[in-house]
Amino acid sequence: MAEKNLLQAIHDGLAEEMRSDESVMILGEDVGRAGGVFRVTQGLQEEFGPERVLDTPLAESLIVGSAIGLSVNGMRPVAEIQFADFIPPAFDQIVNEAAKFYYRSNGAWTVPITIRAPYGVVPGGALYHSQSIEAWFCNTPGLKVVAPTFPADAKAMLKSAIRDPNPVLFLEHKRTYRLIKEDVPEDGHEVPLNKARVHREGGDITVVSYGLMLYTALEVAGKLSEELGIETEVVEPRTLYPMDRETILNSVKKTGKLLVISEANITGSVSGEIAAIVSQEAFEWLDAPVIRLGAPDVPAAAFAKPMMDFFVPSAEKIEAAMLELARY
Amino acid sequence: MATPVTMPQLGESVTEGTITRWLKAEGDEVALDEPLAEVDTDKVNAELPSPFAGTVEKLLVSEGTTVDVGTEIALVAGEESPATEAPPKENTAAEPPTEEFPAAGTEAQPAAGGERQRAVAGTRGSRSGGNGRGTVEDAQTLRLARSSPVVRRLAAEHGVDIREVPGSGVGGRVTKKDIEGHIEQKERAPAGLQEERETFEPPETAASPERLPVHEGDRILDLTPMRRAIAGRMSLSKREAPHAWTMVEADVTGLAALREREKGAFMEREGVKLTYLPFIVRAVVESLKENPILNSVWDGDRIVLRKRINIGVAVDLEEALIVPVIPDADELNVTGLARRIDAVVKRARGSQLSPSDVSGGTFTVNNPGALGSVVSTPIINHPQAAILSAEAVVKRPVVVDDAIAIRSMMNLEVSFDHRILDGGVALRFLNAVKRRLEEYTPESGGS
Numbered sequence: 001m002a003e004k005n006l007l008q009a010i011h012d013g014l015a016e017e018m019r020s021d022e023s024v025m026i027l028g029e030d031v032g033r034a035g036g037v038f039r040v041t042q043g044l045q046e047e048f049g050p051e052r053v054l055d056t057p058l059a060e061s062l063i064v065g066s067a068i069g070l071s072v073n074g075m076r077p078v079a080e081i082q083f084a085d086f087i088p089p090a091f092d093q094i095v096n097e098a099a100k101f102y103y104r105s106n107g108a109w110t111v112p113i114t115i116r117a118p119y120g121v122v123p124g125g126a127l128y129h130s131q132s133i134e135a136w137f138c139n140t141p142g143l144k145v146v147a148p149t150f151p152a153d154a155k156a157m158l159k160s161a162i163r164d165p166n167p168v169l170f171l172e173h174k175r176t177y178r179l180i181k182e183d184v185p186e187d188g189h190e191v192p193l194n195k196a197r198v199h200r201e202g203g204d205i206t207v208v209s210y211g212l213m214l215y216t217a218l219e220v221a222g223k224l225s226e227e228l229g230i231e232t233e234v235v236e237p238r239t240l241y242p243m244d245r246e247t248i249l250n251s252v253k254k255t256g257k258l259l260v261i262s263e264a265n266i267t268g269s270v271s272g273e274i275a276a277i278v279s280q281e282a283f284e285w286l287d288a289p290v291i292r293l294g295a296p297d298v299p300a301a302a303f304a305k306p307m308m309d310f311f312v313p314s315a316e317k318i319e320a321a322m323l324e325l326a327r328y
Numbered sequence: 329m330a331t332p333v334t335m336p337q338l339g340e341s342v343t344e345g346t347i348t349r350w351l352k353a354e355g356d357e358v359a360l361d362e363p364l365a366e367v368d369t370d371k372v373n374a375e376l377p378s379p380f381a382g383t384v385e386k387l388l389v390s391e392g393t394t395v396d397v398g399t400e401i402a403l404v405a406g407e408e409s410p411a412t413e414a415p416p417k418e419n420t421a422a423e424p425p426t427e428e429f430p431a432a433g434t435e436a437q438p439a440a441g442g443e444r445q446r447a448v449a450g451t452r453g454s455r456s457g458g459n460g461r462g463t464v465e466d467a468q469t470l471r472l473a474r475s476s477p478v479v480r481r482l483a484a485e486h487g488v489d490i491r492e493v494p495g496s497g498v499g500g501r502v503t504k505k506d507i508e509g510h511i512e513q514k515e516r517a518p519a520g521l522q523e524e525r526e527t528f529e530p531p532e533t534a535a536s537p538e539r540l541p542v543h544e545g546d547r548i549l550d551l552t553p554m555r556r557a558i559a560g561r562m563s564l565s566k567r568e569a570p571h572a573w574t575m576v577e578a579d580v581t582g583l584a585a586l587r588e589r590e591k592g593a594f595m596e597r598e599g600v601k602l603t604y605l606p607f608i609v610r611a612v613v614e615s616l617k618e619n620p621i622l623n624s625v626w627d628g629d630r631i632v633l634r635k636r637i638n639i640g641v642a643v644d645l646e647e648a649l650i651v652p653v654i655p656d657a658d659e660l661n662v663t664g665l666a667r668r669i670d671a672v673v674k675r676a677r678g679s680q681l682s683p684s685d686v687s688g689g690t691f692t693v694n695n696p697g698a699l700g701s702v703v704s705t706p707i708i709n710h711p712q713a714a715i716l717s718a719e720a721v722v723k724r725p726v727v728v729d730d731a732i733a734i735r736s737m738m739n740l741e742v743s744f745d746h747r748i749l750d751g752g753v754a755l756r757f758l759n760a761v762k763r764r765l766e767e768y769t770p771e772s773g774g775s
Contacts, residue, residue: 001660001661001663001664183660183664183667185659185661189659200684201688222682222684225682225683225684226682226683229683231683256476256478256504283477284477284478284480284481285477285478285481286476286477286478287476287477287478287479287503287504288476327497327498328497328498328501328503
């Protein structure tokens with residue numbers, strides 16, 4: 001078992017699936033000759049040829065539309081949207097076609113496509129390279145939305161996504177690509193698309209988070225445990241839609257206190273859905289109001305660093321919210 | 329009966345306020361929301377509206393005085409019927425409240441029969457709360473009764489009057505932990521076994537023990553917190569768990585050769601010494617899966633089988649012993665275990681373990697063999713079901729196929745809680761560990 005970052009883990013997941021299943025292929029902008037803007041697909045065109053690692057025009061609707069057509073003809077395409085911010089041109093293909101095809105064809109056709117999309121704030125990313133777009137897709141039945149954070153999970157879940165008969169939107173937080181490293185099992189490690197993960201157990205408060213915010217929350221949770229003895233249970237949904245409610249509810253029923261953190265604009269966010277589930281189904285276990293932390297309702301993370309830093313919930317803000325809940 | 333008016337929190341992060349001027353004198357009538365005083369804070373200057381109607385009975389704070397938020401500043405006697413008088417405040421509540429607690433904004437509830445019903449009425453009352461205006465409940469009472477859903481549910485289930493519970497939350501709020509503690513105390517008290525189970529200290533360290541005579545030249549070591557913790561845990565385990573013990577011999581000649589062959593390359597590749605321990609832990613983890621009863625805890629009147637396999641590894645520090653935990657050890661292979669063990673041992677030796685590093689263990693592996701031991705009877709890491717000891721690998725003459733051969737032998741022992749399991753399953757487990765360790769050959773794949 002070797003230590004890998006998120007990029008390498010996703011690369012390996014793609015390569016292994018392509019080796020074991022000839023119908024798996026990749027298409028997207030710059031994925032072939034250039035090896036992807038983040039180097040995720042580097043070397044894959046050399047290994048599998050230009051037809052299985054296909055460079056496409058800058059046309060997201062075409063990328064997803066072609067993937068759908070290929071999938072109903074026996075392929076298992078992995079479509080890459082270079083930045084999640086550019087997914088809106090493909091919205092109709094994803095929401096109206098891919099997600100509804102099985103239903104519309106009365107079960108005759110499945111659409112086993114995976115759409116990879118890097119999301120989230122990075123320094124200098126600003127308007128078109130920073131957005132968190134998960135909420136747009138998390139009320140579309142027929143679609144699965146997956147957002148793993150750690151490399152081992154990402155690799156295993158990418159494989160599950162490729163093998164899944166449903167269209168899966170696979171979100172990768174750009175800032176964590178090289179930030180998070182861990183031992184990634186070589187083979188056979190499987191993570192289903194319907195299970196949340198409890199990263200650390202604790203009896204005082206529950207934090208639900210994903211992406212970069214999960215990483216920050218885990219660090220703050222460690223600090224509060226060490227310095228103040230506040231034990232935080234940190235839960236990562238891993239799949240945002242449909243979500244593993246049970247794991248979240250079990251945790252909140254234990255602690256009575258919930259903080260939900262994401263980097264998305266707060267209104268209408270996935271965090272809001274989590275808060276709603278908990279207030280409806282664990283009301284009589286709650287010992288404090290559910291708190292959400294997220295980005296303010298402004299169009300985008302700014303280019304200017306101080307404003308970008310304000311946009312993303314910081315470790316300090318997360319700590320303050322956790323303390324507020326713990327003391328409530 | 330007069331009700332106190334407290335200094336309100338006039339804005340976020342404001343912690344104190346100054347009474348600049350009283351607008352009412354003692355004896356004056358005051359209406360609901362009528363200004364009572366002028367208050368200065370570092371954020372705002374404001375008039376303080378009276379939270380209820382009545383007669384100003386006493387001004388407790390003189391003009392110009394700065395007081396903390398929440399401090400009582402005046403007493404106002406209610407003008408309404410005595411039935412709605414506020415119950416005694418918590419800090420004066422030596423005598424139990426005699427009044428029924430009325431729902432805010434409604435008439436006082438008739439006194440219900442029985443303690444439990446009364447408490448339920450009290451908590452339910454606040455649920456149907458109204459806006460609280462026009463009543464003479466003081467703010468603290470309202471806050472205590474306007475509790476979170478879980479506190480209300482627990483209060484109703486256990487017949488607790490929330491006002492009886494001292495609150496540790498913000499503004500004196502009764503938290504879930506407060507009420508759980510209260511219920512536990514209340515339900516335990518009559519049975520008279522208050523101190524049982526709470527005490528982790530061995531009896532001899534309890535307050536003012538009878539001392540042994542000290543002779544000239546003797547030295548006295550005060551207990552370090554860690555020594556005290558070890559003493560407590562060990563005594564507890566030996567007192568609570570009936571220990572049974574058994575041992576097998578494993579022929580690890582193949583494993584010893586494998587390690588000898590691989591250790592140089594492993595060190596170079598992984599930067600970590602290849603010891604027997606990760607092989608042992610790996611064998612233990614796999615054998616625990618076959619014998620899950622060993623991965624369980626004794627819980628009073630039941631046994632809890634743990635799903636996760638978190639392996640504690642006993643680490644000898646110079647003057648103490650600590651057991652850091654490798655969580656989900658079943659997800660790691662030998663290399664992964666070697667690295668994780670190395671990292672956690674280094675943290676232990678550098679006193680850098682976090683509380684999470686030493687909690688959550690479900691089974692413990694003891695490795696006295698590293699110190700040369702060939703037999704030991706370990707004490708179970710309470711409340712776990714068992715502990716395994718792996719002894720030193722030593723070359724011994726043994727009989728193989730009716731001939732005497734020189735083989736590398738290792739003793740494996742397990743101490744187990746005989747309440748949870750019996751010798752049969754303990755030996756099945758031990759033999760499974762033995763079989764796995766004996767299966768290694770010099771040609772076994774590394775990783």
